[in-house]
Amino acid sequence: MKIEGLLSEKCIVLNLDLTLKSEVIEKMLSIVAVHPDVIDIGRLREDVLKREQEMSTGIGKSLALPHAKSAGVSQPVMALATLRNAINFDSVDDEPVRIVFLLATPEEMLAEHLKFLGRITRLAGLEDVRQKLLLASSAAEVIELFRKEEKDFPQI
Secondary structure, eight states: OOHHHHOOGGGEEEEEOOOOHHHHHHHHHHHHTTOTTBSOHHHHHHHHHHHHHHSOOEEETTEEOOEEEOTTBSSOEEEEEEEEEEEOOOOTTSOOEEEEEEEEEOTTOHHHHHHHHHHHHHHHTSHHHHHHHHHOOSHHHHHHHHHHHHTTSOOO
16 A cells, blocks of 8 residues: 555645644644544554654654554554644654654554555655645645655555
């Protein structure tokens, strides 16, 4: 599965005006809370926050990728947000974050979880993709961006 197949317009929010890492994570969880594959938002929240406590998911290059393997989802779930202002996410490169992906997969989907993390990191790690995400004016534009960028990437 590709990112553009996993993301839906309902799970994309652009230009969020938040200032704290905790606010961003809570907003991302609220975005996916109504997703049909989220079966226990409380469990998912617990798993995402536990993972974040273990090590920041600020992966560098203005990106954060809060994620968890969780019994709170029945299938992979993803959300994406861009932030109006860069915020401290305790990133590995000490740079603030402007693009946030939330990824949750069922506990038994470890291989798929790792493949999705790698795919997001490779694509969003590209400078031109990050710039296009930050300039996007609609969720449909974001999905179209991933459709174009992923056309040469192998399926997961």
